[in-house]
Amino acid sequence: MTKRKFIVIVVGIVLVIILGIGGKVYMDNKRFNGEMVNVVKSGQAKKEIEIGLKNLDSKALTPEGVIRSYEIDYESIEHNPMGAIMFDVIINKDDKLVAKFDLNNHSNIVEVGGIGLSENLSELVKGVEYD
Numbered sequence: 001m002t003k004r005k006f007i008v009i010v011v012g013i014v015l016v017i018i019l020g021i022g023g024k025v026y027m028d029n030k031r032f033n034g035e036m037v038n039v040v041k042s043g044q045a046k047k048e049i050e051i052g053l054k055n056l057d058s059k060a061l062t063p064e065g066v067i068r069s070y071e072i073d074y075e076s077i078e079h080n081p082m083g084a085i086m087f088d089v090i091i092n093k094d095d096k097l098v099a100k101f102d103l104n105n106h107s108n109i110v111e112v113g114g115i116g117l118s119e120n121l122s123e124l125v126k127g128v129e130y131d
Contacts, residue, residue, distance in 0.1 A: 036077050036085045044110040045103055049089060052101065052112045056125045066124050068092050070099075084113045096120040 039045060049070065050061060059065035069092055076088040084102040091097035100116035117125070 032079070033077070036079060037074060039085055039103065039105050039110060040072060040074070040077055040087055042110060048103065048110055048112045049101060052115050053089075053091075053099070056099070056115070056117075091121055091124075094120075097124060 049072070053060040053067050053070060057065045057067045060067035061069070071090045071093065073088040073090055076086075078086050080086045080102060084104050086100065086102050089099045089101055091099060096118060097120050098118040099121060100118075102113035102115075104111050104113045
C-alpha cells in the first residue's frame, strides 16, 4: 500500500467519524427541542402561563381585563443555560405586547421561573389594580 492510499483511507475514516458525531449531535438537539415544545404545549404549562398573566392583571383573560388573550410563539422556544425553557407569549394578538416566560421543568413539575415584559406590555399593565 502506498503512502498516498494510506492517507486517503485515514482521511476517509476521520470524515466518517466526524459525520457520525455531527449526525448524533444534530439528532440529540432535535429530540431535546421537541421535548421543550411538548413541555410548553402541556396543560401544566398553560395553567402556569395563565396564573402568571393573572398575577399581572387579576382580570386577565376576561372581557374586563386588559389582557384578553394570549398566544405562545413556538418559534421563540429556547433552552436557558440555567436549565429553564424560555419562550415568548404574545398578548391580545399584538406583537408589541410580549411576555417572556421562563418555565422550569423539574421532576415533571412545571413552574414559572420568571416573566419579563416588553415595554408596551409593562405600560399596559402599569395601572391595573390587583385583587
